[in-house]
Amino acid sequence: MMTRRFFIWTLQPRSALALACFSLIGLIAAVSFSRQPTTIHVRIAEDGGFMPDSIKAHVGEPLRLRLISDDVEHTFALGQSPVRPVTFKPGEPVNITLSFDKPGTYTFYTTTPSSLNFWRMRGVIEVSGDGEAQAADIPLYVHLGLELDKEHESDEEHVELANQPSAERGAVFVNQIPATMLTSDYYVLHSPMETFDELRGEPALQMLSDLVVWDVVAYVWAQHTTSAALIAGEKLYQVNCAACHGENGAGDGQFADEMKAIAEKNNDEHGIQAPTDFTDAEHLLEAKPAILQGLLLRGGMGTGMPMWGTIFTDEETWDLVAFLYSFQFKYQGVHQ
Numbered sequence: 001m002m003t004r005r006f007f008i009w010t011l012q013p014r015s016a017l018a019l020a021c022f023s024l025i026g027l028i029a030a031v032s033f034s035r036q037p038t039t040i041h042v043r044i045a046e047d048g049g050f051m052p053d054s055i056k057a058h059v060g061e062p063l064r065l066r067l068i069s070d071d072v073e074h075t076f077a078l079g080q081s082p083v084r085p086v087t088f089k090p091g092e093p094v095n096i097t098l099s100f101d102k103p104g105t106y107t108f109y110t111t112t113p114s115s116l117n118f119w120r121m122r123g124v125i126e127v128s129g130d131g132e133a134q135a136a137d138i139p140l141y142v143h144l145g146l147e148l149d150k151e152h153e154s155d156e157e158h159v160e161l162a163n164q165p166s167a168e169r170g171a172v173f174v175n176q177i178p179a180t181m182l183t184s185d186y187y188v189l190h191s192p193m194e195t196f197d198e199l200r201g202e203p204a205l206q207m208l209s210d211l212v213v214w215d216v217v218a219y220v221w222a223q224h225t226t227s228a229a230l231i232a233g234e235k236l237y238q239v240n241c242a243a244c245h246g247e248n249g250a251g252d253g254q255f256a257d258e259m260k261a262i263a264e265k266n267n268d269e270h271g272i273q274a275p276t277d278f279t280d281a282e283h284l285l286e287a288k289p290a291i292l293q294g295l296l297l298r299g300g301m302g303t304g305m306p307m308w309g310t311i312f313t314d315e316e317t318w319d320l321v322a323f324l325y326s327f328q329f330k331y332q333g334v335h336q
């Protein structure tokens with residue numbers, strides 16, 4: 001206090017006025033500068049995607065963004081947050097304000113399939129400040145030491161089912177199902193095929209046909225999800241996955257033909273592949289939930305399957321995994 005008063009006394013009245021004016025201007029400039037949103041120009045992935053794709057923010061301070069499309073319609077979505085995706089068109093910029101209550105790195109991305117490489121359109125917001133950073137869970141497959149690419153390969157004969165296994169038909173045999181199969185530890189580590197084999201060995205189920213045992217597997221799988229999770233999983237799927245895997249899971253989304261053509265031309269198992277057909281029993285019935293979740297989190301490392309680990313919460317990934325199995329199993333009557 002003392003030093004400041006001393007400082008003003010030594011100034012001429014006029015220069016004190018000038019100083020006051022300057023600091024007022026400074027203050028106004030600072031305020032209007034902070035009101036100025038950060039502009040993000042957006043173009044299809046092949047022309048640059050989000051520009052800039054790295055933004056800084058501070059905990060508790062609003063982050064204003066102005067989203068401008070330079071070509072076609074795009075969407076701004078923020079991973080691991082309840083922020084609703086915002087769609088914007090060329091000539092119609094949109095302003096949004098985000099705020100963060102935890103430091104960490106947040107990924108933004110698009111949900112508009114604007115071009116073949118739309119899934120590469122991603123950016124990060126680095127949020128600094130006080131508080132505990134967003135905790136990154138150790139993925140289950142890492143925790144369990146599962147090898148995603150190896151575990152999933154199977155030399156078993158192809159599963160072919162005459163009709164879709166129905167949880168409702170399987171429910172009749174509820175009393176013959178070993179209790180361990182209903183624990184989540186069992187679920188994450190067993191493929192439907194392994195569960196089928198175990199049930200096939202149950203003396204109480206010996207007289208059932210293979211098709212009916214598959215109904216019991218569907219019933220077991222139904223016990224590991226809820227209708228709310230399936231609805232949430234389907235929503236996420238239609239927004240984020242259908243462009244490649246197809247609305248009905250048949251691997252026939254809008255980019256499927258193009259990816260298939262690239263795969264055939266390159267003939268490289270590490271390069272772009274055709275999107276998986278989830279209606280084909282081979283993929284899902286031989287896959288453990290922990291592996292599917294792992295592939296989803298990590299992505300296909302160059303195959304064209306995006307990595308979603310920084311985008312979905314743990315719960316969302318399990319909702320998606322549960323929903324994927326519904327391309328094989330009929331849950332009506334068990335989940336309303």
Ligand code: HEC
Pocket residue numbers: 119152236237240241242243244245255259272273274275276283284287292295296300303304305306308320
């Ligand atoms: C840009 C296209 C694209 C999008 C979008 C996409 N995928 Fe994929 N996905 C692929 C491709 C291509 C493969 C096949 C990779 C391979 O053969 O190794 C694949 C494979 C997978 C697999 C592994 C299947 C198996 O049996 O090996 C899972 C699980 C999967 N996708 C789930 C999803 C989910 C869930 C979403 C949405 C959240 C999604 N994918 C979005 C292209 C895509």
